[in-house]
Amino acid sequence: MVLTCAQMKSVEEAAFARGVSAERLMESAGLAIARAALDFLPSPGRATAVCGKGNNAGDVLVAARHLAARGWAVELDLAYPESEFSPLAARKFAELSERRPSRPAPTDFPASHLVLDGLLGLGAHGSPREPIASAIRRIHALRDRGAFVLAADLPSGLEGDSGVAGDPCVIADLTVTIGHAKIGLLADGAANFVGRLALAPLPELATETGDPAELAAPDLLRPLLPPRPFDSHKGTWGRVGLVAGSRGFLGAARLCSEAALRAGAGLVTLYVLPDIYELLATTVTPEVMVKPVSDYRALLDDRLDAVGIGPGLGHDHGDAILEIIGKVESPMVVDADALNLLARRSGAWPNFQGPRLFTPHPGEMDRLFPEGKALSRREIAERYSARHPITLLLKGARTIIAGRDHPIVYNTTGNPGMGSGGMGDVLTGVCAGLMAGKHSPRHAAMLGAWLCGRAAEMTVYSAGGSPESLAATDVIHHLGAAFQELRHPGLETFAP
Numbered sequence: 068m069v070l071t072c073a074q075m076k077s078v079e080e081a082a083f084a085r086g087v088s089a090e091r092l093m094e095s096a097g098l099a100i101a102r103a104a105l106d107f108l109p110s111p112g113r114a115t116a117v118c119g120k121g122n123n124a125g126d127v128l129v130a131a132r133h134l135a136a137r138g139w140a141v142e143l144d145l146a147y148p149e150s151e152f153s154p155l156a157a158r159k160f161a162e163l164s165e166r167r168p169s170r171p172a173p174t175d176f177p178a179s180h181l182v183l184d185g186l187l188g189l190g191a192h193g194s195p196r197e198p199i200a201s202a203i204r205r206i207h208a209l210r211d212r213g214a215f216v217l218a219a220d221l222p223s224g225l226e227g228d229s230g231v232a233g234d235p236c237v238i239a240d241l242t243v244t245i246g247h248a249k250i251g252l253l254a255d256g257a258a259n260f261v262g263r264l265a266l267a268p269l270p271e272l273a274t275e276t277g278d279p280a281e282l283a284a285p286d287l288l289r290p291l292l293p294p295r296p297f298d299s300h301k302g303t304w305g306r307v308g309l310v311a312g313s314r315g316f317l318g319a320a321r322l323c324s325e326a327a328l329r330a331g332a333g334l335v336t337l338y339v340l341p342d343i344y345e346l347l348a349t350t351v352t353p354e355v356m357v358k359p360v361s362d363y364r365a366l367l368d369d370r371l372d373a374v375g376i377g378p379g380l381g382h383d384h385g386d387a388i389l390e391i392i393g394k395v396e397s398p399m400v401v402d403a404d405a406l407n408l409l410a411r412r413s414g415a416w417p418n419f420q421g422p423r424l425f426t427p428h429p430g431e432m433d434r435l436f437p438e439g440k441a442l443s444r445r446e447i448a449e450r451y452s453a454r455h456p457i458t459l460l461l462k463g464a465r466t467i468i469a470g471r472d473h474p475i476v477y478n479t480t481g482n483p484g485m486g487s488g489g490m491g492d493v494l495t496g497v498c499a500g501l502m503a504g505k506h507s508p509r510h511a512a513m514l515g516a517w518l519c520g521r522a523a524e525m526t527v528y529s530a531g532g533s534p535e536s537l538a539a540t541d542v543i544h545h546l547g548a549a550f551q552e553l554r555h556p557g558l559e560t561f562a563p
Contacts, residue, residue, distance in 0.1 A: 069278040070247045072189040072227040078274045087271045089155055096245045097129020099267030103243045104181055104217055107528050111138035112179025117202055119186040120147040125156035126219045127185030132163045146186060146202040180214040182206055184237045186223035194233035195224050203235040218242040222260045230254025241265060246272035248282050253477055255443050258464045264479045279474040283513045285553055291510050292553055301333035305372030305503025309337045310363050312347060312379045319379025319492045320347055322539050324355040326496025329546045332503045338366050363387040373398050375499035377405030378492040393417025398502040402426045402495040410434035419456060424498060424508035426460045428491060445475060458508040468512045476513055480520025482527055482534055489539030494519050521549040
């Protein structure tokens with residue numbers, strides 16, 4: 068559920084009317100913020116809580132108290148004197164002061180420096196004024212020196228309904244939205260200020276009122292990934308057929324096929340033309356079967372539980388590819404050059420004989436739906452999926468999953484390091500592997516986007532990682548840890 072600020076306030080007021088205390092909500096929110104911080108910075112370091120005077124400040128003071136208990140060196144940057152705090156924020160300030168070790172803040176940054184933005188809450192509008200503006204600029208300076216900025220509920224300076232950023236506005240690496248996502252956090256122009264989005268669902272704030280869009284967050288996804296039966300075998304988890312790779316684009320086939328394996332497929336077969344058979348047969352991971360075919364349509368004779376088509380195919384063999392896209396009855400991921408083929412032949416699409424998941428990046432989406440260029444990403448996804456009998460996974464900084472008769476889903480994971488070659492090939496393989504294991508295209512898209520994004524995060528925030536150094540093969544190598552974290556929340560599955 069996605070809410071406006073007014074709807075969120077109504078939900079809180081309804082909770083208070085039922086007897087839920089504001090302090091109880093603050094304690095729950097602060098604990099969720101601390102837990103989210105530890106998902107990215109699991110080893111104790113330095114935490115700076117930058118506080119306004121309202122309940123948003125109280126949330127980060129509770130989070131700081133939990134971090135102090137975990138060994139973090141906590142320091143405070145107060146935009147207002149304590150005497151101006153709201154009563155509840157003042158109480159949390161006193162509790163933190165009592166429990167925080169009486170030691171000076173370190174003069175040099177330790178391995179991790181976390182900045183908690185607790186300056187402004189939902190009620191703020193327009194560009195921040197002093198002293199908040201100066202506090203935001205201090206946050207900017209810390210981030211420029213390598214600090215990781217976590218915004219509580221909304222980045223201070225971002226309007227919660229429109230997503231318009233004031234001047235100045237906090238630029239967060241992670242925003243932990245409390246209870247429900249606020250609609251402004253999902254605006255196209257807000258992504259650079261919101262950063263990675265995490266949801267802290269609070270049972271006390273449950274509601275059925277609001278925008279039915281959902282965030283692909285662990286609580287939503289975990290039920291889709293039950294433990295595997297002990298007596299399962301390779302047939303249980305399905306046969307994946309992949310049509311990928313061509314001369315000059317062998318890496319796409321290698322990435323896609325290994326990703327399908329790492330996503331749980333029982334058997335993976337890569338269908339390739341003779342001119343690249345030997346090149347791939349000797350270089351793909353040994354568990355992948357490489358099948359030479361003179362015509363890609365040979366795939367139609369095999370029994371497959373899921374198909375992935377498009378990565379690295381080039382522009383030849385269009386008739387065969389179009390026939391496969393139409394005739395295969397199994398679920399299919401259609402990506403890359405297969406999508407470009409459909410865009411070129413928009414008036415001659417086949418009738419799909421099975422479920423289809425389209426996974427375009429923004430450029431491919433423009434070619435498929437040129438009239439959508441003036442629309443928001445959400446509008447593009449909704450209108451396109453309403454016209455065609457498909458599930459759409461629109462890649463980007465805030466990946467969107469759409470389909471007829473289903474609410475929009477926004478993925479929450481990922482980082483800027485994923486803007487490099489091969490990431491889409493990995494996603495295609497992961498989604499195909501999940502569909503072979505009997506996940507619907509919609510559920511495979513939701514799980515696949517989250518898992519690939521979280522695996523990328525694990526790479527970046529592990530020892531020696533960075534967005535610049537992230538490669539698609541790193542995502543494959545961390546898929547297992549991402550699966551484990553989704554199944555077992557709270558486990559620290561990557562090295563500090």
